[in-house]
Amino acid sequence: MSKLLSQGHRPESVTQDSENAGALNELLSIMRQLRDPVAGCEWDKQQTFASISPYTIEEAYEVADAIDKGNMDEIRDELGDLLFQVVFYAQIAQEQSGFAFADVANSMSAKLRRRHPHIFPDKNGKTILPQKGQWEQIKAQELLSAGINRDDSILANVPLGMSPLLRAQKLQQKCAKAGFDWDALSPVLDKLQEEIEEVMAEVNAPDPSQAAIEDEIGDVLFSVVNLARHVKVDAQSALRKASTKFEQRFRLVESLVRAQGQSVKDCSLSELEAFWQQAKKQ
Known part of the structure; x- marks a missing residue:
């Protein structure tokens, strides 16, 4: 590999890692500028963990919606919006001397290695085969090590903030x-x-x-x-798709009604039902 590098050839993974690092550094730099006390954006400077939390939930749903549509450009853009939320939280935390973005990434890397001992060898180079229930055991040990009282309920760790x-x-x-x-x-x-x-x-x-x-x-x-x-x-996915299907059909009903020179509000329920059945056929 050293010979390849000296000749100006870089493995694709190395090049990609470099591009990823550059892109992330640019995003972090933009976030710092947006939060700059003097020259930053007034809206961004006023935000807190609590104020942007609803936006994070919204962005996560928009990612799911883009995935349902199967549009790669839209998925990319929505993932960018979601990543920006993480960067936003990290910048606020860094200003409060809590943690930085690197701490978030390093914490996640360490957790993934701990929870996948069958993939990542220990310090002695030994891998551990996965065992049933191992994931929960590792999480319990993490809580114990952090000094957090363990919740022994089967229903522990199901966040109230979930949909x-x-x-x-x-x-x-x-x-x-x-x-x-x-x-x-x-x-x-x-x-x-x-x-x-x-x-x-x-x-x-x-x-x-x-x-x-x-x-x-x-x-x-x-x-x-x-x-x-x-x-x-998946109940969430099923309901999301049902809502999308309903929206598409109702918009078609509106179009059919307008084509007749009418307004939805002026139609009787039986007339709207007829248009609905027509929309379903289309």
């Missing part, structure tokens, strides 16, 4: 790994039907309670997530 659908899915997956799960689809469907009937019972009660209706609707949604999990469907 509700994803959190429901994660909770169910953890319980399933512990054996608390149906081994057939029939009882899952029965439970969903039971929850729907309980919703209707609350809706049709002599004195309906909105809180009780909300509680039962939550049970229905939780049961739908369970159904999705049992048939190996």
Whole structure:
């Protein structure tokens, strides 16, 4: 390799690493300029961890949306937006003498090596074959080493900040790994039907309670997530695609209505249903 380098030939991986480092340094430099107390952007200077957190969640969803569309240019741009969020947090932390971007990257590298002992050899050059449950054991040891009290619950480490659908899915997956799960689809469907009937019972009660209706609707949604999990469907992805499909069809309905010289607001429900069926065929 040294001969190749001396002749001006660089392995593709080395060249790529150099380009990556240069691009990242440029991004970090831009972030420092945006947060400069004197010459920085007024909006960027005012931001905190809490203020940009909602944007981070939004950017993550936009990445998922771009992946669903399969557009590589859009995926690249949305990943850039998400990376910018990480750089933003790191710059704020560095200003507070907390940590820098390099600390974030180094922490992740160390964690990946710890959690993949079957890939990365130890200091003696020995690799460890992966074992069932090893990942959770390593994470538990990390918490112990950090002086964090271990949560012994099966449901530990499922963040409250997750989207509700994803959190429901994660909770169910953890319980399933512990054996608390149906081994057939029939009882899952029965439970969903039971929850729907309980919703209707609350809706049709002599004195309906909105809180009780909300509680039962939550049970229905939780049961739908369970159904999705049992048939190996990601609930979030399924709902996102359903929403996209609905949006596309409704936009087509609007187009069909306008072609008739009408407005959606002026159409009856039966007329809109006819347009909807037409849109589905198209």
